[in-house]
Amino acid sequence: MLFVFNVPSQCQLSKDLPSSTITARAMRNGGAGMEKALSNQEDLGGDRGMTDDIFDESYCEKEGPKPAKRYVWRNIVLMSLLHLGGLYGLWLIPAAKPVTLAWGFLCFLLSALGVTAGAHRLWSHRSYKAGLPLRIFLAIANSMAFQNDIYEWARDHRVHHKFSETDADPHNATRGFFFSHVGWLLVRKHPDVIEKGRKLDLADLKADKVVMFQRRFYKLSVVAMCFLFPTIVPWCFWGESLRNSFFLPAILRYVVVLNASWLVNSAAHMFGNRPYDRNINPRENRWVTFGALGEGFHNYHHTFPYDYSTSEFGWHYNFTTAFIDLMCLLGLASDRKKVSKETILARKIRTGDGSHKSG
Structure with a gap:
C-alpha cells in the first residue's frame, strides 16, 4: 500500500486528530538523541504515518568552508539551448493556428498536473489516495513535465521540507534567487542533500509499481510524452507545420512549465506575506499560485504540508x-487530508505575521 494510514469513508475529507497538550518526537543529530516538545499535534498531520516532510530542527550545518561548486556543463548547455528554443517559440506564436495554441495550453495543464497533483501532493506528501487509473494518468503526465522521475522528485522534495533553507535543501533559497530557481540544477548537489536523501524512508514509493515502472522507463517516456506526443498531434491532425508543432506545444510549453514550477522554489520563498508562520521563509505569492496551478500558497504549505489543497x-x-476534488467525485481518488479551520486560526494567531487580519 502507498499509504500507511486509513480514513474510513471514501472521498470524505479527514478531520484533524484532537489536540494533544504536548507531543514529543525523537530528534537525531549525528548519533546523539534528543526530544523536542511540540504542541498541537495536528500541525504535523496527526498520526498520518509520515514525518519526512516535517522540518527537522535538530539539523546542524557542518562547520568549516563550504564545498566548492562543481558545475554540470551538460545541464548548463542544455538549459541554455532549451530557453533559446522557448524564446524562438514565443516569436512563432503569431504564425501558429489557434487550435495549436489551445493544444499547447492543454499540454501545459496536463504536464503541470503531473507535478502538482502527482509528484507533489500525491507521492511526496501522501495528502490523498489515488486509484490505479489515476496514478497511471499522473505518471504519464509527469513524464510530459520532464522534471525527473516521480521517485527522485518526491525524494528531493521531502528533503526540501525536512531541511528547508539549509545545506541539505536541494534548492536552498538562502543561496539566492537564481540558485533556488534554476542554479541548483546547474551544479552538483551539496553532500548534505545526498546524505540526508539516502536516510529518508521511501518504502512507500518503492512499493508503488506505477512509480517504479515510470522510473525504469523514464527516458523513453520523456521522449515520447514531453517531445513526440505534443509535436505529432498538431502536425498530423490539423496540418500545423512541423516547426510550429515542435517549438510551441513541446519546447515553449516545457519551458513555461519548468519556470512556473521553479518559481515555487524561488519567488514563493522570497516575496509575499507569512500569515501562518513568520519564522520560516516560504511566502504566500498570488502570482506563483496562478502560474503553478495553486502551488503558491507556500507559507501555508510549509506550515501544514499534509493538506491536499x-x-x-x-x-x-x-x-x-479542483482536479483532485473532481477525481474524488468520479471515484478515482479518496481520503483527502485537510486542516480544520480552528487549527488554522490558532496557528495564525500563534505564529503568523498578522497579515491575516487584513484578509
Missing part, C-alpha cells in the same frame, strides 16, 4: 485542488 481557500486560484 496546500491552501485554506479551496478552489481559489487552485486548479489542482
Whole structure:
C-alpha cells in the first residue's frame, strides 16, 4: 500500500486528530538523541504515518568552508539551448493556428498536473489516495513535465521540507534567487542533500509499481510524452507545420512549465506575506499560485504540508485542488487530508505575521 494510514469513508475529507497538550518526537543529530516538545499535534498531520516532510530542527550545518561548486556543463548547455528554443517559440506564436495554441495550453495543464497533483501532493506528501487509473494518468503526465522521475522528485522534495533553507535543501533559497530557481540544477548537489536523501524512508514509493515502472522507463517516456506526443498531434491532425508543432506545444510549453514550477522554489520563498508562520521563509505569492496551478500558497504549505489543497481557500486560484476534488467525485481518488479551520486560526494567531487580519 502507498499509504500507511486509513480514513474510513471514501472521498470524505479527514478531520484533524484532537489536540494533544504536548507531543514529543525523537530528534537525531549525528548519533546523539534528543526530544523536542511540540504542541498541537495536528500541525504535523496527526498520526498520518509520515514525518519526512516535517522540518527537522535538530539539523546542524557542518562547520568549516563550504564545498566548492562543481558545475554540470551538460545541464548548463542544455538549459541554455532549451530557453533559446522557448524564446524562438514565443516569436512563432503569431504564425501558429489557434487550435495549436489551445493544444499547447492543454499540454501545459496536463504536464503541470503531473507535478502538482502527482509528484507533489500525491507521492511526496501522501495528502490523498489515488486509484490505479489515476496514478497511471499522473505518471504519464509527469513524464510530459520532464522534471525527473516521480521517485527522485518526491525524494528531493521531502528533503526540501525536512531541511528547508539549509545545506541539505536541494534548492536552498538562502543561496539566492537564481540558485533556488534554476542554479541548483546547474551544479552538483551539496553532500548534505545526498546524505540526508539516502536516510529518508521511501518504502512507500518503492512499493508503488506505477512509480517504479515510470522510473525504469523514464527516458523513453520523456521522449515520447514531453517531445513526440505534443509535436505529432498538431502536425498530423490539423496540418500545423512541423516547426510550429515542435517549438510551441513541446519546447515553449516545457519551458513555461519548468519556470512556473521553479518559481515555487524561488519567488514563493522570497516575496509575499507569512500569515501562518513568520519564522520560516516560504511566502504566500498570488502570482506563483496562478502560474503553478495553486502551488503558491507556500507559507501555508510549509506550515501544514499534509493538506491536499496546500491552501485554506479551496478552489481559489487552485486548479489542482479542483482536479483532485473532481477525481474524488468520479471515484478515482479518496481520503483527502485537510486542516480544520480552528487549527488554522490558532496557528495564525500563534505564529503568523498578522497579515491575516487584513484578509
